Amino acid sequence: MHPQDRPQVTLRVIADEAGVSLATVSKVMNGRPGVSPSTRRRVAQVVERHRDSRRPSHRRPGLLVDVLLNEVDSLWAAQIIAGVDQVFQSSATTLALSALHGNSAYAATWLDRLETRPCDGVVLAVCELSPRQHLRLASRGLPVVALDPVGGVEIGVPTVGATNWAGAVAATEHLIAQGHRRIAHLAGPTTIASSQARAAAFRTVMAHAGLPVPPGWLRFGAFDDASGHRETLALLDESAAAGLPRPSAVFAASDRQAMGVYAALHSRGLRVPHDISVVGFDDLPLTPLSQPPLTTVRQPVREMAALAARTLLRLIDGEAIEPPRVELATRLVVRGSTAAPAPTRPTRAGASAR
């Protein structure tokens, strides 16, 4: 018989069988005070009896796996959690979530806590563990899988990432193919491998195409909208101060940065894509709803997280993992934020675009 087909056990049934009031049942069930120990025991026994009749006959103890993130307050983090959760749901694994919020003291606290409770493995989606902390984690002998944008190969654990290089090549080439010559890149943090790969790909494609990247046109920052906003204003102001025409296109290293770029351009009266084309990176759930809809590089964040989770479960089962590094494909999604550049207007200094 399917569990849903059984008759409902209501609070009323429990109260009647235990010979107490509804209020008393509620108190007992919610662990609230004001009930004598003997009454509490009687109610608990009735509840237990009803529960036992529904309990599966065999059950293997579940795993408890830690997921460590830099932050939990973004759609990027939400996608990571959703991807891991999807795998853990079907494998009776509990997801223990911790975020560092840029504070390495939290990492120490988390490492301390690992010693006080069960932990069967770790999915690392952070870049903020120090080498010492990586070592301390490694010394636990726990299976670990790392997700981009974690630091790099030196930590010696299987890693799941995206083809950051190929994605950034596609984004930059798309802009060049549309006729852009003055392209700036707002990169992510200098410390993050995925950010470095995207910036290097941008630089390489520009160099191959014989296009200059003036000083200040490749700007490292953070992956968030505040950084995209700030760096765009600085880019425009510094270019004007240097007598350079402004860029006709900006490639941002994340969708969230791109939303900051939109806001900054809007505040300066510049239209996307008429005045400046914008490309992002990630293709998170709300990105297609941006106005204009953002052209971006789709990174399968959720699939990456699911693969990391599956890989970890295989490690926990004692399998050897080959290859130790997997990169899932990225894909350029062209929407409304990119177009051919408008004809160049001379700057005040009369300099022509290069």
Next chain:
Amino acid sequence: MHPQDRPQVTLRVIADEAGVSLATVSKVMNGRPGVSPSTRRRVAQVVERHRDSRRPSHRRPGLLVDVLLNEVDSLWAAQIIAGVDQVFQSSATTLALSALHGNSAYAATWLDRLETRPCDGVVLAVCELSPRQHLRLASRGLPVVALDPVGGVEIGVPTVGATNWAGAVAATEHLIAQGHRRIAHLAGPTTIASSQARAAAFRTVMAHAGLPVPPGWLRFGAFDDASGHRETLALLDESAAAGLPRPSAVFAASDRQAMGVYAALHSRGLRVPHDISVVGFDDLPLTPLSQPPLTTVRQPVREMAALAARTLLRLIDGEAIEPPRVELATRLVVRGSTAAPAPTRPTRAGASAR
């Protein structure tokens, strides 16, 4: 001596002290095969020796608390997680995250799993537990705190919510004060208390102002952008079919719905706020970046989650919680998506606006 001041313990130091290769140390630390038991033990002992010198002398066992969400793939969920995490960080509490994804079978799996591992309490941020499942959870005698938009008071646990009623009153009154008379409301799910409260407030304010709500102008749906998009198109089509002028303002029950409203209006060539004003509810992190920036009701989701977490920790410590229901204030944030309505154009049928 501050831990950061101590000399780094590198993989090289471990390898040298254990008399093995770097590759062997890496294998041992990552739990990979290919190392003899005696070597594995020797390496582990060296690592352990270095680790012991850094271990704090006393440590209390941490708590493990379950957080149950409907979904983990939105900024709303991200804010909930961030708020709980913020409190748990500072109290050595592990956050065990589970999501139901609209599937009540997952709830059964989660309840099964609770019986196989430690759990010190539960933060419920879901509406999808059946009465039977609520009862089963209650029968565990675990402290539980519920967050909006959970079902309601019948589950008999302390609840932290927002002033949904007051927020929706403010949103509707704002539109009326700007001169709108033809206002539609896209509500959330009928089953969710916060959604019901917002819809009832809308209806009440409209009735008080003597403004009609034509059939189909209060539409229940989901809190996501797809629902906002779908219901907006249906609203426009049904109004046109009924010979009604279209609404001059739409109040959406979530920011995410409002983003769907934007996209639907854009697809019909309607401008916000010139043709239709839009108000949302939540004020999530990316909302101020929408174009035009969305007027919305700020709901302190993160603070609500933090308060729920603190309340749960107090329950775990055996405190009695009064009052059992707390509502944090909401606040209307006026941005660029609302304006006075454009002069009414007669419809094809010649009906004037009521």
